[in-house]
Amino acid sequence: MAEEEVKNKQVIFRDYITGLPKESDMHMTTDKIISLKLPKGSNGVLLKNLYLSCDPYMQILMKTIEGPSVFTSYTPGSVIMGHGVAKVIDSGHPNIKKGDFVWGTIGWEEYSLITTPEALFKIDHTDVPLSYYTGILGTPGLTAYVGFHEVCTPKKGEYVFVSAASGAVGQLVGQFAKLMGCYVVGSAGTQEKVIMGNGVAKVIDSGHPNIKKGDFVWGTIGWEEYSLITTPEALFKIDHTDVPLSYYTGILGTPGLTAYVGFHEVCTPKKGEYVFVSAASGAVGQLVGQFAKLMGCYVVGSAGTQEKVDLLKKLGFDEAFNYKEEHDLDAALKRYFPQGIDIYFENVGGKMLDAVLLNMRNYGRIAICGMVSQYNLEEPEGVKNLMQLLYKRVRMEGFVVFDYHPHYSKFLASVLPYIREGKITYVEDIVEGLENGPSALVRLFRGRNVGKQLVVVAHE
Numbered sequence: 023m024a025e026e027e028v029k030n031k032q033v034i035f036r037d038y039i040t041g042l043p044k045e046s047d048m049h050m051t052t053d054k055i056i057s058l059k060l061p062k063g064s065n066g067v068l069l070k071n072l073y074l075s076c077d078p079y080m081q082i083l084m085k086t087i088e089g090p091s092v093f094t095s096y097t098p099g100s101v102i103m104g105h106g107v108a109k110v111i112d113s114g115h116p117n118i119k120k121g122d123f124v125w126g127t128i129g130w131e132e133y134s135l136i137t138t139p140e141a142l143f144k145i146d147h148t149d150v151p152l153s154y155y156t157g158i159l160g161t162p163g164l165t166a167y168v169g170f171h172e173v174c175t176p177k178k179g180e181y182v183f184v185s186a187a188s189g190a191v192g193q194l195v196g197q198f199a200k201l202m203g204c205y206v207v208g209s210a211g212t213q214e215k216v217i218m219g220n221g222v223a224k225v226i227d228s229g230h231p232n233i234k235k236g237d238f239v240w241g242t243i244g245w246e247e248y249s250l251i252t253t254p255e256a257l258f259k260i261d262h263t264d265v266p267l268s269y270y271t272g273i274l275g276t277p278g279l280t281a282y283v284g285f286h287e288v289c290t291p292k293k294g295e296y297v298f299v300s301a302a303s304g305a306v307g308q309l310v311g312q313f314a315k316l317m318g319c320y321v322v323g324s325a326g327t328q329e330k331v332d333l334l335k336k337l338g339f340d341e342a343f344n345y346k347e348e349h350d351l352d353a354a355l356k357r358y359f360p361q362g363i364d365i366y367f368e369n370v371g372g373k374m375l376d377a378v379l380l381n382m383r384n385y386g387r388i389a390i391c392g393m394v395s396q397y398n399l400e401e402p403e404g405v406k407n408l409m410q411l412l413y414k415r416v417r418m419e420g421f422v423v424f425d426y427h428p429h430y431s432k433f434l435a436s437v438l439p440y441i442r443e444g445k446i447t448y449v450e451d452i453v454e455g456l457e458n459g460p461s462a463l464v465r466l467f468r469g470r471n472v473g474k475q476l477v478v479v480a481h482e
């Protein structure tokens with residue numbers, strides 16, 4: 023093999039199909055050698071392929087096409103062709119030069135020699151993800167745009183229906199229609215949607231007056247590499263980047279605000295009060311305990327392992343215990359709170375809540391933040407000791423952090439100095455890679471996380 027030659031990995035079409043395509047209708051080969059220099063005198067281009075688009079029409083090309091058609095079938099034994107994005111590594115074409123990015127019809131292979139480069143589109147805008155040229159800025163995008171605007175000739179206020187509405191074309195037609203002021207309904211074949219959750223992101227394009235390209239934001243985003251957010255007013259712009267950005271998934275995001283408003287607004291704490299926190303080493307619990315200590319309270323936390331118990335003590339909790347090793351939760355609480363509990367920050371529910379009710383002091387407060395022990399039960403456990411609320415005049419109140427979003431700037435003003443001065447320690451449990459997201463999520467419900475569980479999709 024000459025110096026500038028490499029083995030070209032290719033996906034080869036095996037033979038014409040009937041029915042749905044199967045993986046076995048294609049196979050990989052590295053048999054072909056390709057030169058990374060164009061043949062002398064060629065006016066073609068040599069491409070290093072980057073993104074390959076999967077499109078419904080490719081199924082048609084895998085069948086024998088009878089009669090007149092806009093399509094030509096694939097040839098058995100040859101490389102699959104489709105839309106894609108590529109980088110030019112050599113060019114004999116006057117308008118395309120080495121280093122340019124292009125999109126158009128390329129091979130499902132590492133390198134493609136294109137002898138008709140005039141059929142390729144040169145990419146002039148590289149400030150958006152290059153993969154967009156297989157979709158919104160490529161054939162599906164143009165299809166949606168001209169199909170809706172030129173063929174449908176829509177008017178504001180019209181009623182629009184889109185089938186296959188979650189696909190590459192359909193999702194854009196629906197959004198173009200919304201931008202026109204139409205009423206839009208889409209149909210799709212599954213309820214499948216990308217997982218949504220709290221996250222931190224960098225803005226790569228924006229149509230919102232207060233959020234610009236390059237800004238960082240936190241809020242509800244997709245578990246995906248890139249998210250198109252159509253309601254950006256629900257995102258929080260990140261103004262302080264002198265702390266780790268990941269903190270906006272935790273101490274400076276929803277868990278932090280939850281701990282802050284749940285403790286300060288719902289529990290209405292006073293110096294010297296006796297505070298109990300369950301799931302205390304988690305994202306919310308570790309902060310509630312530290313806020314309570316900063317207020318001058320006595321704080322005990324419960325957690326599910328000895329490692330977490332040790333961590334709580336390092337974080338400044340006065341006491342901590344492993345609830346899994348306590349056969350009698352009532353007795354355990356009496357041991358740590360002989361005088362009773364003024365404030366219970368409830369994260370787990372079930373048996374723990376019942377035991378806490380027996381140990382509350384007069385005029386105590388219970389903030390119901392969550393009940394993680396109940397989330398995956400078919401039948402929620404009953405709570406027997408509710409009469410204690412009456413006897414002890416205890417206020418038990420549920421709260422949802424979203425109602426407290428207007429408190430966010432007050433919260434930041436209070437908590438950022440604590441972080442900068444090292445008065446609060448914040449523990450994160452970091453997993454690298456979107457592909458490890460599902461296992462990270464499952465760890466939470468098994469208590470395997472130590473601190474705030476989060477997933478890194480990309481380091482800035």
Ligand SMILES: NC(=O)c1ccc[n+]([C@@H]2O[C@H](COP(=O)([O-])OP(=O)(O)OC[C@H]3O[C@@H](n4cnc5c(N)ncnc54)[C@H](OP(=O)(O)O)[C@@H]3O)[C@@H](O)[C@H]2O)c1
Pocket residue numbers: 276277280301302303304305306307324325326327330369370390391392393394395396421422423424466467468469470471473474475
């Ligand atoms: N009200 C709101 O607006 C709001 C907002 C955010 C979060 N929340 C709630 O706040 C609570 C804490 O959330 P987080 O983000 O801080 O989670 P987290 O505590 O970081 O993680 C969940 C923890 O719960 C514990 N756990 C899991 N299954 C359990 C079970 N069956 N019994 C007892 N403990 C169990 C595990 O710790 P152990 O090893 O210690 O068992 C696990 O690490 C959750 O209930 C959540 O739903 C409420």
